[in-house]
Amino acid sequence: MENNEMLLEITGLSKAYGKKIALHNVNLNIHSGQIVGLLGPNGSGKTTLIKVLNGLLKDYDGDVKINGNPIGPKTKSIVSYLPDEPYFADWMHAKDALSLFCDLYEDFDYSRALELMKRFQLTEDMKIKSMSKGMKEKFQLALVMSRKARLIVLDEPIGGVDPAAREVILDTILSNYREDQTILIATHLIADIERIFDSVVFIKEGNVVLDKDVEAIRQESGKSIDELFREEFRC
Numbered sequence: 001m002e003n004n005e006m007l008l009e010i011t012g013l014s015k016a017y018g019k020k021i022a023l024h025n026v027n028l029n030i031h032s033g034q035i036v037g038l039l040g041p042n043g044s045g046k047t048t049l050i051k052v053l054n055g056l057l058k059d060y061d062g063d064v065k066i067n068g069n070p071i072g073p074k075t076k077s078i079v080s081y082l083p084d085e086p087y088f089a090d091w092m093h094a095k096d097a098l099s100l101f102c103d104l105y106e107d108f109d110y111s112r113a114l115e116l117m118k119r120f121q122l123t124e125d126m127k128i129k130s131m132s133k134g135m136k137e138k139f140q141l142a143l144v145m146s147r148k149a150r151l152i153v154l155d156e157p158i159g160g161v162d163p164a165a166r167e168v169i170l171d172t173i174l175s176n177y178r179e180d181q182t183i184l185i186a187t188h189l190i191a192d193i194e195r196i197f198d199s200v201v202f203i204k205e206g207n208v209v210l211d212k213d214v215e216a217i218r219q220e221s222g223k224s225i226d227e228l229f230r231e232e233f234r235c
């Protein structure tokens with residue numbers, strides 16, 4: 001589905017927390033219309049990179065542009081972010097969170113959110129507090145995927161759901177993204193998710209060590225992404 005427009009341009013990105021270097025001179029370009037896996041072991045810098053893209057971390061070195069704009073209000077309005085933990089208050093009902101998204105994001109498509117919720121067997125009158133971990137994940141994913149954002153960033157989107165529900169979620173991601181969108185997915189569940197990746201980025205101790213098309217990897221190495229990852233990161 002890739003089109004040639006460059007959506008994300010990262011040049012010389014470095015970020016340290018005190019003495020700890022989390023990202024080291026990262027260079028990365030990502031085109032529109034792809035699903036990209038951001039893969040690396042614990043502490044390799046994935047969340048730090050995601051936070052930079054979302055405008056949540058500002059004190060970094062280097063240059064980051066999304067759709068030609070430096071990180072700021074313009075990019076925030078075109079990035080839809082699923083964090084790896086629940087972010088709605090327990091007192092809310094699903095319909096309150098839907099209204100919140102409607103107020104916050106001009107590009108939010110309410111009817112699409114309802115469609116996705118239906119697919120996930122969730123209803124507007126459900127209370128967030130009474131949802132299981134997996135139900136909360138599905139609900140948040142339905143909201144995040146219902147923005148017509150250019151970049152959708154999903155941090156561990158299927159960590160809390162059972163294997164059957166994982167398949168439904170992956171099919172939903174595949175069938176709901178458009179050509180002008182890019183989806184960046186950080187995950188440890190590589191074997192489960194790799195079927196939907198167009199390309200992958202391996203990150204190791206803050207460095208990008210691989211940035212490649214999945215088809216090329218499979219053809220050149222004869223390996224799955226999961227196998228390649230295990231080889232690269234074996235201790």
Ligand SMILES: Nc1ncnc2c1ncn2[C@@H]1O[C@H](COP(=O)(O)OP(=O)(O)OP(=O)(O)O)[C@@H](O)[C@H]1O
Pocket residue numbers: 017020021022040041042043044045046047048049
């Ligand atoms: N707020 C912080 N203060 C200090 N160090 C931090 C902070 N956040 C992250 N780090 C450090 O930066 C490095 C990268 O962390 P990051 O959370 O980006 O990794 P990650 O790849 O997302 O890990 P995981 O897969 O476990 O979520 C780690 O060494 C981590 O300890």
